[in-house]
Amino acid sequence: MKPQDIIAGKTSLWIFGYGSLVWKPDFKYKRSMVGYIQGYKRRFWHGDNFHRGNDELPGRVVTLIEDDDESTWGVAFEVTGSQVKESLKYLNVRETVCGGYITKTVDFFPEGETQSPVQALVYIATSDNPLYLGSASPEEIGAQIAVCRGKTGHNLEYLLRLAEFMRSHCPNVDDPHLFSVEAAALAVVSYLLSSSSYPLSL
Numbered sequence: 001m002k003p004q005d006i007i008a009g010k011t012s013l014w015i016f017g018y019g020s021l022v023w024k025p026d027f028k029y030k031r032s033m034v035g036y037i038q039g040y041k042r043r044f045w046h047g048d049n050f051h052r053g054n055d056e057l058p059g060r061v062v063t064l065i066e067d068d069d070e071s072t073w074g075v076a077f078e079v080t081g082s083q084v085k086e087s088l089k090y091l092n093v094r095e096t097v098c099g100g101y102i103t104k105t106v107d108f109f110p111e112g113e114t115q116s117p118v119q120a121l122v123y124i125a126t127s128d129n130p131l132y133l134g135s136a137s138p139e140e141i142g143a144q145i146a147v148c149r150g151k152t153g154h155n156l157e158y159l160l161r162l163a164e165f166m167r168s169h170c171p172n173v174d175d176p177h178l179f180s181v182e183a184a185a186l187a188v189v190s191y192l193l194s195s196s197s198y199p200l201s202l
Helices: 082-097 138-147 155-169 176-194
Strands: 012-017 031-048 059-080 102-110 118-124
Touching: 012 082, 012 102, 031 118, 031 155, 031 176, 059 082, 059 118, 059 138, 059 155, 082 118, 138 155, 138 176, 155 176
Parallel strands: 012 118
Antiparallel strands: 012 059, 031 059, 031 102, 102 118
């Protein structure tokens, strides 16, 4: 489904972010809420040869994998009026053209029990995408992230900022995949630093 089909006739829209959008939306919005979506798990299974890697050393970024027993926490941004068109134009380049993501609509549940869920647009990379890398152990993923960088910056920064978001905004939520990848990547960085073979300019 294309974003323009989803927003036809709408003057407001919610956009759910679960990766770099949680700390770097880079579009204007009316308000944001921390919360979660159900039926998906976040995994570092998507390749990135632009923002956090290149063709020779693609980085790893998160996508969503369908799983009825799982949920994924992040941030939903409400865009209104002219912000709707402007944000989708920007995200089409950032997520679709450069990232290979497609769009879906999901129910977003704001943190706390007092607010009702809202329908939100989300960007997901599927297994039929040429950049899709698929499953690997946390150690393999962490080692790959530790040494990759792209036009936006180091892949490690992406990982650490996402982990920090979860700790600061969702302290009671366990995310074993994210934190095990973080631990593996930091272990590799520690080893590389001790051998003086790691680029210090992150």
